[in-house]
Amino acid sequence: MNTDTQPDTANQGSMASTDKPLMRITDLAVSFDNGKGPRIQAVDGVRLSVYPGQTLAVVGESGCGKSVTALSTLRLIPTPPGRYDRGTIDFRLGDGRVVDLLDIDDGAIRRIRGNDIAMIFQEPMTSLNPVFSVGDQIIEAIELHQNVRRAEARSIAVTAMADVGIPEPASRLRAYPHQFSGGMRQRVMIAMALACKPRLLLADEPSTALDVTIQAQILELLAGLKAAHDMAIMLITHDLGVVAQNADIVCVMYAGRVVEYARVDHLFAHPMHPYTRGLLECIPRLGDRGDRLVTINETIDRPGEFEQLPGARDGVRPWWPWHDPPPDLVRRDEPAGDYALVEIRTGHWVGLWRTAALADAAQGLPDLAWTRPESTAHSQGAQT
Amino acid sequence: MVGMVFLALMLLVCLGSLPWTTSRTLVPVLDQDGQQVLDTRGQPAFSRGPFKFNQGDPEATARLSPGWWPWKDREEKLRLNRAVDAQTVQQIADEHEASTADVLGAIEGPMHHDLKRHWPRFLLGTDTLGRSLAVRCLTGGGISLTIGLAAALLSVFIGTVYGSLAAYAGGKVDAVMMRIVDILFGLPYILLVVLLAVASDAVLDEHISREKTRYRWVQSTAASLISSPQRSATRDDVRAFLSLQFEPSARFQELALDALTAEWERDKGQREETPRRPVGADADTWLSDFETNREMLAAAASLTYPPRKISEGRRTTYDVLVLLLAIGGVSWLTMARVIRGQVLSLKAQPFMEAARAMGAPVHRQLLRHLLPNLVGPIVVYATLSVPQAILQESFLSFLGIGVKPPLPSWGNLAAEGLAELNPYKSHWWMLLFPCVLLATTLLALNFVGEGLREAFDPKRARR
Known part of the structure; x- marks a missing residue:
């Protein structure tokens, strides 16, 4: 599970075929109404990009803005209370046109939902409508976006169910969600999402509600389907084990901002931001002896943690909302002006304070077309 | 279960007999000598008489107790004898080799027993105008049930649409719509019904008289x-x-x-x-x-612009329709609240979000994903609002605002019966039978509603 031990294969990763990003989020900010209090800034200047065929893992603790980012790409944030403050989400459609998902009209975004971008949710128990058979729901998803007759849609649904490993798909079409187990329901959700062959799949903690063996099966399934359908996956999770095994690129978020963005092997080998190190250190390791586990706070509060970046002597400091800004902070006159996402090493972006050393640095746009080599994608092949 | 069977029976009998009870009686056409006129095909001619539910002889048959009631005085038995048609009386007279006067005068003995069998019209007695209470109860039941069912359906429809729109729109729209419901709740509903009924009556009158x-x-x-x-x-x-x-x-x-x-x-x-x-x-x-x-x-x-001509039957239908609209138009408030609550909780369910993520348009989300989940509460409240509507109709008719005589409804039958209750001689059947029918029907409906609620309630384990 540890990618620390793969430096030899790391550089053999293949570049994605098209070299053009599938989706590129620039400076996205979403806030929510908070009654009489100030608006809650759930996402504040997120920048990231996804390439075709890539798995981008978005990692972070609860409330850091992972899900809001994902929901924003489908424009599913209810407004009000939500509001898209600024930013663009450029998505490359199947015909090569690039559209800003935040800017197109309701009909256009509806055609994209489920068709170009599909989503699977955390709760397979409640994400299916209890009063319809699963077949009806998959067929509905197909009929919404494809101009097919019902019999045809039915056969597509059967194929989709078979693809996700549901035995006897034809007869299971008539079953209702409550007749399925949790793992099977998540498979149905995936079948529903994949029925229209989307090019980007948003998986919002797809395995969190499942037990560990089913989790592994579902992730295995997603990886296989990704390869078969040549789509990109935006995997939202807080499980670093899942990240290490499945992701190509990792994007660590905290408090609505990206704090680190890098290839999965680079990130695990050389975590740059203290928060990332904290996350990694609090994973218990087999064979470690000790009375207690390390907490994130212990890592972050350690003296010197914030002074290890290249250029630390010039005053380059990782951004951290709970610390006082460094004395030489240069606050730009723009939203999120105290923060800069900078490519601190080739292919490794870190969220930094905009100190004097970085006063003129442009906001970086993380952009990595790398995918992990085929052999490591299915390192432990649990057959489905 | 018992409620269901009783209800089905009641509906079948009352509504099934409506076409018959609201049809016209046929009266033979007589010439000056009292002979029956023949029509062009040589058959005896008939003209259209009063409605069946309105048929009776105020003098001969008024206030007769139910046919099977044993404690009748001599005078009442004689009147009942005369209510049997002449042909049957003649037949009985032939059998017993007696004169028709003897048959009509018999109040005891075998001739009386033979006669007694021919009192079916007086199964439940007659009212003050000599009309058969059984027929009137049937018609009244038909009218009451029709109004009850239709008004309940109307209120459920309005309530569902209003409630789900309010909940789906949310925010300020929801707040305003629900405050309107609160205000309407504050007004006494009788007042609203009376206002609606009177206003629509005036409109109807103007439409006819011009x-x-x-x-x-x-x-x-x-x-x-x-x-x-x-x-x-x-x-x-x-x-x-x-x-x-x-x-x-x-x-x-x-x-x-x-x-x-x-x-x-x-x-x-x-x-x-x-x-x-x-x-x-x-x-x-x-x-x-x-x-x-x-x-x-x-x-x-x-x-x-002469006054429009409008038949008695059509005018009656309009009156019933107006009453139905008035009752349905004021009793949707509870329904709207219930549905709003349901929609609010369903709207937050992940499967609704999944439907949105799938790219389903709004109307599809509402009709295909929300409505089927609402069927349970809708069915339950519809069943429970039917007895309410019937009760309201009867109450209004009892007060004299609702169904207007001579058209019967259980409510105004009971009102007539109440007026006949006096210490000298109480004509109890006129009050009892409409009330018993009304009460048992309401009870049955409530049982059915309760049963449905139990069946649809996921929290209660099924027996």
Whole structure:
């Protein structure tokens, strides 16, 4: 599970075929109404990009803005209370046109939902409508976006169910969600999402509600389907084990901002931001002896943690909302002006304070077309 | 289960018999000598009599107790004997080799027993006007159940649409819509029903009589007659003109011809001989009768806009419809609240978000994903609001606002029965039977509603 031990294969990763990003989020900010209090800034200047065929893992603790980012790409944030403050989400459609998902009209975004971008949710128990058979729901998803007759849609649904490993798909079409187990329901959700062959799949903690063996099966399934359908996956999770095994690129978020963005092997080998190190250190390791586990706070509060970046002597400091800004902070006159996402090493972006050393640095746009080599994608092949 | 069976039976009997009970009786047509007239095919001719539920002889059969009731006095038995038709009496007389007078006078013995079998119309006794209470209870049941079911359906429909729209829209729209419901809740519903019923009655009356239309026509015609391009007539001018002495002029001649033509057109085909088409001379003779301008214009108006003719049955149907709308129109409030609550909780369910993520348009989300999940509460509240609507109808009829006599409903039957309750001789059957029918039906409906609620309630384990 540890990618620390793969430096030899790391550089053999293949570049994605098209070299053009599938989706590129620039400076996205979403806030929510908070009654009489100030608006809650759930996402504040997120920048990231996804390439075709890539798995981008978005990692972070609860409330850091992972899900809001994902929901924003489908424009599913209810407004009000939500509001898209600024930013663009450029998505490359199947015909090569690039559209800003935040800017197109309701009909256009509806055609994209489920068709170009599909989503699977955390709760397979409640994400299916209890009063319809699963077949009806998959067929509905197909009929919404494809101009097919019902019999045809039915056969597509059967194929989709078979693809996700549901035995006897034809007869299971008539079953209702409550007749399925949790793992099977998540498979149905995936079948529903994949029925229209989307090019980007948003998986919002797809395995969190499942037990560990089913989790592994579902992730295995997603990886296989990704390869078969040549789509990109935006995997939202807080499980670093899942990240290490499945992701190509990792994007660590905290408090609505990206704090680190890098290839999965680079990130695990050389975590740059203290928060990332904290996350990694609090994973218990087999064979470690000790009375207690390390907490994130212990890592972050350690003296010197914030002074290890290249250029630390010039005053380059990782951004951290709970610390006082460094004395030489240069606050730009723009939203999120105290923060800069900078490519601190080739292919490794870190969220930094905009100190004097970085006063003129442009906001970086993380952009990595790398995918992990085929052999490591299915390192432990649990057959489905 | 018992409730279900009883209800099904009640519905079948009451609604099934409605076409019969609201049909007309057939009365033989008699000539001056009391002989039955034959129609063109040589069959005895009949004319349409009163409605079946309204059929009875106020003198001969008024206030008869139910046929099977043993404690009858001599006078009542004699009257009952006379209610049996002459042919049957003759038959019994032949069997017993007695005269028809003897048969009619028998109040004991085998002849009486034979007669007794022919009192089925008096199964539940008769009312103050000698009409069969059994038939009236059947009709009343049909009317009450129809109003109850239809009003409940209407209220469920309005409530569902209103509630789900409010919840789906959310925010300020939701708040305003729900405050409207709160305000309507604050008003006494009887007041609302009475207001609605009275207002719609007035509209209906105007539609039939067309008095306002005629008045407006007279005013505007008078105004156009005296207006010149330079100056339009004031109301005082019109009033003065209308009270002036009448002098036929070319303009009046035109108006008279128009009015006569309108009447001619209307009567075409209704009279046996085609009326002569009016010519200028007709207008002259017609105009010669009037003394003031007002009289002439009023006469022309009543020819152009005569009161609409409307059959008794249709008028009754309108009345029932108005009552139904009034009851349905005020009892959707609870439904709207319940549905709003349900939609609010369903809206937050992940499967609704999944539907949105799938790209389903709004109407599809509402109709295909929300509504089927609402069927449970809708069915339960619909069943529970049917007895409520029936009760409201009966209550209003009891107060004299609802169904108007002679059309019976359980409510006004009970009201009539109550009026007949007195210490000298109480005609108990007139109060008891409508009340028992009403009460058992309501009970059955409530049982069914309760059963459905239990069946749809996921929290309660099924037995």
